[in-house]
Amino acid sequence: MITLEHSNVDELKYGSDGLIPAIIQDSRTLQVLTLAWMNAKSLQRTLASGETWFWSRSRRALWHKGETSGHTQKVVEIRYDCDADALLVLVEPRGPACHTGETSCFYRKLPFHREPS
Amino acid sequence: MITLEHSNVDELKYGSDGLIPAIIQDSRTLQVLTLAWMNAKSLQRTLASGETWFWSRSRRALWHKGETSGHTQKVVEIRYDCDADALLVLVEPRGPACHTGETSCFYRKLPFHREPS
Numbered sequence: 001m002i003t004l005e006h007s008n009v010d011e012l013k014y015g016s017d018g019l020i021p022a023i024i025q026d027s028r029t030l031q032v033l034t035l036a037w038m039n040a041k042s043l044q045r046t047l048a049s050g051e052t053w054f055w056s057r058s059r060r061a062l063w064h065k066g067e068t069s070g071h072t073q074k075v076v077e078i079r080y081d082c083d084a085d086a087l088l089v090l091v092e093p094r095g096p097a098c099h100t101g102e103t104s105c106f107y108r109k110l111p112f113h114r115e116p117s
Numbered sequence: 118m119i120t121l122e123h124s125n126v127d128e129l130k131y132g133s134d135g136l137i138p139a140i141i142q143d144s145r146t147l148q149v150l151t152l153a154w155m156n157a158k159s160l161q162r163t164l165a166s167g168e169t170w171f172w173s174r175s176r177r178a179l180w181h182k183g184e185t186s187g188h189t190q191k192v193v194e195i196r197y198d199c200d201a202d203a204l205l206v207l208v209e210p211r212g213p214a215c216h217t218g219e220t221s222c223f224y225r226k227l228p229f230h231r232e233p234s
Contacts, residue, residue: 008225008227008228009227021138021152023140023149023152025149030147030148031147032140032142032149032205034198035138035140035198035203077226078226078227079223079224079225079226079227080223080225080227081151081152081222081223081225082215082216082217082219082222082224083222086152086222086223088149088223098199099199100199102199105198105199105200105203106196106197106198106203106205107196107199108125108196108197108198109194109195109196110125110126110195110196110197111125
């Protein structure tokens with residue numbers, strides 16, 4: 001059970017769709033795992049459970065990360081940015097973050113080369 | 118000058134507002150610096166210049182990061198996620214990322230404590 005000062009939660013600015021982007025980062029390796037979306041309820045559930053809960057924009061439903069795969073994410077720290085409209089959630093992942101089985105959802109590069117300037 | 122395979126750029130999915138979120142991470146420290154937004158033109162400028170260009174949602178304008186402060190960000194790598202609707206940009210920052218002078222925009226924590234379960 002995690003308790004949060006309401007003043008901080010009340011500072012957060014959600015978009016017109018009621019969502020705020022949440023960057024999920026491995027607290028040990030610092031690898032960025034996922035960009036997910038939260039609404040106020042998924043943040044409440046995240047704080048109450050100590051595990052990440054998101055809003056699935058495709059399924060239009062609250063989603064407890066790992067509820068089917070078992071690959072839950074233990075919340076270590078939650079930070080918010082200067083505009084209070086984005087979250088950075090440091091987690092200890094229990095398994096891959098990506099539904100593809102990759103550790104991170106950002107497993108593909110935009111290949112480019114820097115030409116000699 | 119950076120050249121990019123168009124196939125990869127064409128894969129990217131922008132929101133109904135024409136924007137895609139871009140997580141900016143320090144390539145050396147792995148600190149997450151900013152969550153910024155790009156449209157197709159700011160990504161083109163980023164690739165062409167090798168420095169980050171964003172779309173300012175408040176000013177509704179293209180924005181070359183550091184154009185006034187001098188705190189530009191040299192692009193090292195650009196990754197995209199499994200849904201192709203978010204970017205992870207690894208950069209070498211020339212100064213603080215945040216307009217407040219903080220190294221990262223995520224300088225504030227949501228204070229919470231985990232009660233013994």
